[in-house]
Amino acid sequence: MNTLTNKPASELGLLSVMGATIRREMLLAFRNPGDVINPLMFFVIAVTLFPLSVGTDENFLSAIAPGVIWVTALLAVMLSMDSLFRADFEDGNLEQLLMSPQPLYFLLLAKIFSHWLVACLPIILLAPVLASMLFMSPEGMLPLVLSLLLGTPVLTLLGGIGMALTVGLSRSGLLLAVLILPLYVPVLVFGTGVVQAAINGTAFSGLLALLAALFTLAVSLSPLAISAALKISIN
């Protein structure tokens, strides 16, 4: 951080600013560990609810396992979105971000990448454990992790649009769900499709490629929508 304070912000290189943004977000996350732990705990608890409600039949659980893991991970990502802009909106950092001389597009990418590291990566790492608790067949494990690795960034970016639109509202949790869950459908369809195809023994690389296409599209277009939405919300 010391190297940054000596120069005016407009003279800094893009990469060092992005790096500084990521460092700041990481520092904030580790000083406020709820942001890391709560999505993960939600994921674990919500997956646990399924055997308790639908029964412990091994065949049935293994049949629904890919869908349960994916839907629960999707909901966990959505619920974690609140920490993306909320605190920064309340303490005025978001305005500083919008007024920064650096391109907002890349600052937002850095912010969203940090959020993904904090909220989504632990979920992805834990997903195989929970999948085996639901008796999912082992051929599906690697495809599950790969599909989550490609899919959760898309969920985070789309959620970022919804969050940016609703950050000015005091109670936006349910509204956010209504806005972005329909947009999550393609990721869910292709993500579970990858796992199902792998379990059925059919080729799944094409579906992974489709997820990668969604990822590319989301990375290139979502920051534009997020910055437009933030400017409206901050006004």
Place this chain on the structure above:
Amino acid sequence: MWQWLYKLGSPKWFYTIGNRVLPWLWSITGLLLVVGIIWGLGFSPPDYQMGDNYRIIYLHVPAAGLMKGSFYMMALCSAALLIWKIKMADIVAKAVAPIGAMATLLMLVSGSLWGIPTWGTWWIWDARLTSSLLQFFIFVGIIALRSAIESRDSAAKACAVLTLVGLVNIPIIEYSVEWWNTLHQGASDLSLRDSSANPPEIWIPAFFTGFGFIGLFFIGLILRSQNEILLRERRSQWVKDLLLGDNAKADTVSGIDTNA
């Protein structure tokens, strides 16, 4: 032509032009719907497989058209609002959203009623049904966002951004649902859409009701936009002149507080 379009961008002109267009629109729409419905429901020959059940097509297909049309209209208005800051565009986008949602609902309900005699079930997870349901959710989301934001300007722009995001996503959603459907179950045969297989006595009334629905759409659009214009411009002189003048002349109880 451009002069005319430019005038439509001003709420006052939209209001007066709307008043001039409405009587024509009402009579043409009424004629189309009466002819289309009487012909379609009363005189078209029954289908050799579905009997009279197919007649719901005269309601179902026009509703499906309105679903698509409403969303494209909203997307156009959203772009016009964000790029050129035309405030009339937002008024129209706001007016169209519930019409689109209702058309989607009408399409889903009429499809369900049609499904019971023909497929034996009121709902199947068919690609077209599922993506229409998702389209309904997107309409609901846009309406919910607008009602949640208090500032009218912010609400307008936020809805415009969400509409454009939805526009990019709708083809992706439709494609993914289509793909998902072919993986999980055989696509149901909806070959009724192939009008070449049906005699003209069946599809000509559908044209009448189709254009009738388009007429209804524009009537709804104009009426809802006019209400919104009066609400937003209630402090401007022309609205005061209009309402107070009318009241003084006709001496009718309009429900609007004229003492304000």
